[in-house]
Amino acid sequence: MTTNPTSLTPPPQGRTPGSAAPAAAPAAADDAAKRPFRILLTALELAALGALGTAVFATLTAMLGVGLGLTFVFGIGLLVLVGLVYALYGVAWFEVRRVADLYGEDLPDLRLRPRLRPGFGGWVRSIGRQSIDGRMWRAMLNFVLGCIAGTLVLRLLWGVVWSAVIAFAPLRAEGEMEGPFGAVMPVGWAPVVGILGVLAAAAGIVGLALLHRLLSRTLVVPSREAELSAQVRTTSAQRAGAVRAAELERTRIERDLHDGVQPRLVSVGMTLGLAQQKIDTDPTAAKELIGEAHTSTKAAITELRQLARGIHTSVLDDRGLDAALSALGGRSHIPVQLDVRLDAGMTGAGARCRDAEAAVYFAIAESLTNAAKHSRASECRVVVRSRDGALWARVEDNGMGGAQVQPGGGLDGIANRVLAAGGTFRLESPAGGPTSLEVTVPCAS
Structure with a gap:
């Protein structure tokens, strides 16, 4: 349960705090x-x-x-x-x-x-x-x-x-x-x-x-004290989840850069160095090396684009959650059945829940990635609904199951990101499958 913080605003100019008493009188009457x-x-x-x-x-x-x-x-x-x-x-x-x-x-x-x-x-x-x-x-x-x-x-x-x-x-x-x-x-x-x-x-x-x-x-x-205590506990848990999610995201970016883009760029530099040495003595070999470096450079650009998409998705901001999930399903290595039904009030340009949408999007993206890497699934089903002012999503695959939340893993990142947004996270993955993940994120933005 989350509780909205009490908004404290100063009295309007030209009025004293005591002038609020007549306004409260009709309510009391x-x-x-x-x-x-x-x-x-x-x-x-x-x-x-x-x-x-x-x-x-x-x-x-x-x-x-x-x-x-x-x-x-x-x-x-x-x-x-x-x-x-x-x-x-x-x-x-x-x-x-x-x-x-x-x-x-x-x-x-x-x-x-x-x-x-x-x-x-x-x-x-x-x-x-x-x-x-x-x-x-x-x-x-x-x-x-x-x-x-x-x-x-x-x-x-x-x-x-x-x-x-x-x-x-x-x-x-x-x-x-x-x-x-x-x-x-x-x-x-x-x-x-x-x-x-x-x-x-x-x-x-x-x-x-x-x-x-x-x-x-x-x-x-x-009581008021109990509400404040619950609010403090919720805020502390959300803050800890946000810090943990940011730490895991930073670790993931460092790992992807170190294991993927960095070695490829180093290889491009070495290839260009060899081409520079051979350009006068063996132009044909130098041309082949330059072509190889060009191919590696395009692959590095693709990896950087995918890495940037994992940090920030422009489609999500520009066209909303439905379009972003459609693009995500199109890039998935396994077939994805997508079923997204959102209320009209949550899809308008001025009424969208951007923080909730981002948390749900990255939870689904990480779930599809895990399914493609570890579950040996042949298909996935993604269902997204708007329920009582919150976004609810369920991702289910027909893989072998056995998924667990490991510290520092992708599921740990999902749990902390959802917790930071004030939502809930539930994973069911018995041995033999299927694996299902449900997240509910309140629309607070």
Whole structure:
């Protein structure tokens, strides 16, 4: 999860900081006007939780009991416990969305913990991390407390109805009648008792709604300190990823220059030196040497052009990600099936996500290079989509698999470049294939 930094701007010229108070007054008045409606909506949601949430909680408890009881019966209980983890996640996700919509909070959706390693072992570890996710359990605690409060709200609602009926008792009865807690009272007191009962029950409902608001903001809504801490951790991780990606890119450029272009240019210089020595004594041999040097020079220019393309792609800036990936697929040594579908808002000249596009482009380029060099794949498929203000890409080949992120390798460079852009990276490459790489980069530019 990434959090946008808070923008601090000085007050406009000619105004003092205190002049912002009148502008904030309408917002406060609007919030005060909506408060009774939100209390009523909270009470209704608590009543729904009291009626339905209890059944959900009972189901989850039963799954836990069955899972623990059948753990040693052919491992059936383990499957039930895995289902319980996903069920808890679903209920917690619902609770986060409910609180966010009810109180107008901008809360990020609860997400499943991603797999950090490929294969079945990585999936098991992700289930283990999900089962101890603190945010999920806080949402579950809020759900349970909401169910308890909802049960009380239902009883208080019945108290309102009963008190209202008591208030009109003199219209249909005389003498004495049964009052609250089984006490006998004169019918003449019924209106007073009924009105007091309605007021007390309504006050209890309002109190439970306010208590639920307080608990929800404490358990589900992150505090300002937590948001700042998460923002600092995210920024630190992005900075470390950017530094690491730049270091790996510099190392790659040095390696390509040292192993490719530099020896070829040295060879060109030596060839021209030999041609210079033979130009008077053996013009034919000198001409052949010059031709060889000319061929080597063109090859060096091609290598330099490819190296420059690996640093900066002009097609990406000029024509966008779709055109750049089409050119990349055309240069690939193995056939590439390209499927790029971007929203119109992310392809306009003024609305493009250049940093995200660059990160996705170089991730795909490195993936195709690795597939051509190591995977023995016969084809690759590249899918790119725009999802919720982010670019998502998946590269899959039919090679032999077994790819791993090695320090200093190409996949390490992809991971750090994507991390620096605030995105996520996932690699799945079981032995025998296929290999798939997914990246998601938010559009922040």
